[in-house]
Amino acid sequence: MSEGGFGELRLPAGCSAVEGRRPTDLDVAIVASRFNADIVQRLLDGAVERLTADGIPMDRITVVVVPGAWELPIACRRLAEAGGHQAVITLGCVIRGETPHFDYVCSEAARGITQAATDSGVPVSFGVLTCDTHEQALDRAGGRHGNKGADAAEAAIQMAGLMRALPRRH
Numbered sequence: 186m187s188e189g190g191f192g193e194l195r196l197p198a199g200c201s202a203v204e205g206r207r208p209t210d211l212d213v214a215i216v217a218s219r220f221n222a223d224i225v226q227r228l229l230d231g232a233v234e235r236l237t238a239d240g241i242p243m244d245r246i247t248v249v250v251v252p253g254a255w256e257l258p259i260a261c262r263r264l265a266e267a268g269g270h271q272a273v274i275t276l277g278c279v280i281r282g283e284t285p286h287f288d289y290v291c292s293e294a295a296r297g298i299t300q301a302a303t304d305s306g307v308p309v310s311f312g313v314l315t316c317d318t319h320e321q322a323l324d325r326a327g328g329r330h331g332n333k334g335a336d337a338a339e340a341a342i343q344m345a346g347l348m349r350a351l352p353r354r355h
């Protein structure tokens with residue numbers, strides 16, 4: 186069992202389990218914000234690297250750029266509702282300043298991204314860093330705490346596979 190991050194679960198004997206495959210025939214959209222672009226670039230590189238390492242071809246990856254994390258929900262909702270992608274990955278970086286602005290941007294981005302996924306039924310993964318300092322963000326964008334863009338890509342692959350395997354309402 187790994188410590189922290191995504192690991193494997195030992196399932197109780199006798200239960201039925203639904204596990205998706207890892208599909209490579211996926212059209213994936215990445216919505217990335219320009220604010221704190223040095224950090225988001227690293228998240229984007231990590232996400233694309235993870236997708237292509239998993240066999241998803243570059244020509245099935247669409248990158249959509251928005252100004253800041255605040256704008257992530259509207260763009261990812263449009264993409265999720267349009268139906269051309271089986272997974273959407275959101276990438277951004279919000280760094281705490283001296284005012285409550287940080288709290289509004291983080292909470293509305295998180296709320297809107299969750300809502301886009303649950304309303305559309307298309308998995309939308311959350312690769313938005315919410316950090317106190319630039320250094321904390323660097324640590325999570327390919328530094329000592331991994332790359333949260335790659336993690337968001339990993340979650341998107343797993344969830345796209347799972348959504349194919351889960352029962353649908355008739």
Ligand code: INI
Pocket residue numbers: 218220221252253254255256277278279280281282286287290
């Ligand atoms: N957007 C971010 O993505 N990260 C931030 O740290 C940030 N800060 O600190 O202000 C930020 N603000 C911009 C916001 O997302 C919107 O783009 C802006 O308010 C216009 O709607």
